[in-house]
Amino acid sequence: MTSPHPALEPALESVLRAERAHHEACRTALAAMVEGAAEQVVTGEDVSASGADAEVLGYRLRSRAAAMRELPPGPLFFGRLDFADDAPGHGGQHYHLGRTRITEDPAAPPLVIDWRAPVSRAFYQASARAPQGVAVRRRFGWAPGSRGDSADLTGLEDEHLDRGETRDSAIVDSAIVDSAIVAREIERPRVGPMRDIAATIQPEQDDLVRAGLADSVCVQGAPGTGKTAVGLHRAAYLLYTHPERLRRSGLLILGPNPTFLGYIAEVLPALGETGVRQSTLLGEIARHPVTGTDPADTARVKHDARMAEVLRRALYARVAAGAARDLVVAEGPARWRVSAGELAAVVDQVRAEQPPYGTGRERVRARVVRLLRDRAERRSGLRPASWVRRVERCRPVTDQLDAVWPRVRPEEILAELLTDGEALAGAADGLLDAAERAALHWPRPPRSYRSARWSAADLVLLDELAGLIEHPEGHGHIVVDEAQDLSPMECRAIARRAAFGSLTVLGDLAQGTTPWAARDWSVHLRHLGRPDAAVVALTAGFRVPGAVLALANRLLARLDVAVPAARSLRTDGELTLRPTDDVQGATVTAVRAALAHEGSIAVIAADPDLPALQRALAAAGVETAGPDTLGARVTLVPASLVKGLEYDHVIAVEPAAVVEAEERGAHRLYVVLTRAVSRLDVVHSRPLPC
Structure with missing residues (x-):
């Protein structure tokens, strides 16, 4: 200056x-x-x-x-x-x-x-x-x-x-x-929305931003260390360095929810990169709208890595070499024959090659037609390509193919597993116990898969099946934010789309809030198909003031993950604890005090407590907005949606209620407490969990 x-x-x-x-x-x-x-x-x-x-x-x-x-x-x-x-x-x-x-x-x-x-x-x-x-x-x-x-x-x-x-x-x-x-x-x-950090990138961040396109990197970033910004700037760097390659193969940004995507949406355009796809994983894999919900135990089983083998068994149970019969194709007075034994041998050979299911079906068709063509040409000369195309689609070949390697839809396979106890028991033998199989069973089976009400977890399973049938289109690079919350089955969905590309994996094990959240990056990276990816820890925080981070770090002992404590490089900022018998009144007081300062204000509470707080603030004449309204002066944010967002002044309401609201509530509270950039007020009537 x-x-x-x-x-x-x-x-x-x-x-x-x-x-x-x-x-x-x-x-x-x-x-x-x-x-x-x-x-x-x-x-x-x-x-x-x-x-x-x-x-x-x-x-x-x-x-x-x-x-x-x-x-x-x-x-x-x-x-x-x-x-x-x-x-x-x-x-x-x-x-x-x-x-x-x-x-x-x-x-x-x-x-x-x-x-x-x-x-x-x-x-x-x-x-x-x-x-x-x-x-x-x-x-x-x-x-x-x-x-x-x-x-x-x-x-x-x-x-x-x-x-x-x-x-x-x-x-x-x-x-x-x-x-x-x-x-x-x-x-x-x-x-407003998140800004780029091109002017303030620090040396250890720059090393990650400029990692090569072939390198997959996992960033274990403590709150305020800029891990999201690092991932977005790495995307911009790769697009600049490899424009032609990534234009062909594509670059994808995956975030945890639409609110988060809205928050980061302007970073890449500010860096000169437009047209980059930014989506949630569900947005990428959804074959149907989410119209159903799962109990917690059911969702936990569906997201378990063992389901991949259950689904594979269920799919390939449709392949039946024993169903082969003699195949006869007529051409005028001539008859060309493939015996049941030969057809069964072709099926067994193709299955041993382990191609995608759809590829395997067409491979069986091609080899059977080749046998027919060889026999026809030995008897009466070369056959043109038009002959091959006609025989490939003729009724006898198609009927036999449907018997030994039938065409299937992912929805058919999954609906059968979730409604047919015997089919599930066969596919899950040695993998799932009786209680887990019972949790998967639909209590009210639909008339057919066409009328099924699919849950979010079902869509992940359908994507697994679709990937077994035919490999999905991949991307040259994928940036995955808040990756610690992904389930093993969700990781597999991403791995399929990065089979020939690389990954930037961003997350913080201490902020894992889903029941299946990662406890160890090595396990997660294996499911993502990148077991050898380097794990780099960022612990020096530029965003969260030291006093705020010190309070949040007191929670680390309660979390079942081994991560280094974050350290703040900022000595400014304010932390105010507001014990009270009137939580709503104290929240209104805290908001009014915050309005005297410049910047954004967020009132964060356990999801069920938010409506009452909104009414109290409205009665006090304080105008509020939801988390999707970027740039609002005062925002009401449910604790379940605050991950990845940041505000100048955060008013965290009743931390004990946040902890009790879900299985990994202590992790959720750690997230809530680390959203403040300048000031944190903690309003509570019950003892603090930290």
């Missing part, structure tokens, strides 16, 4: 004027780039090329033009690197860093370098001890909420790494704690 020493003010103001002028030049150049991208689309539509080439070119040009138009308004650079004269490759050069590359002409030196470019890495990694050729690193301070007006550039900080003068001289585990600009950016109010 502007130096406190009056004698330096004129010099700093001169530098600021020069940087503002550079920003104006960048704005002009960016406007020209946007206009040029639109003109290229018009020109590209008139190119002389084959239809396929023109279509590909048109798609690329339109995508680029759309991406340029959709860049959100804001400052065009956040940092600058000045390299020493003797720096290899960049001697004497200086570069401004921003969220996207800006240039006046493709052949001209860029006005702004993309934060993902190789040269930009020094901005995040250089230090006085290892300057990496950098003489001066400059950080820019912008007015909060700036939409890119050059006048909003209000300050700067220079770190003279070549002199050993650096603002990260008080480094704690490589995290900058002495930069006013970085601190202000991290601590500014959390209003």
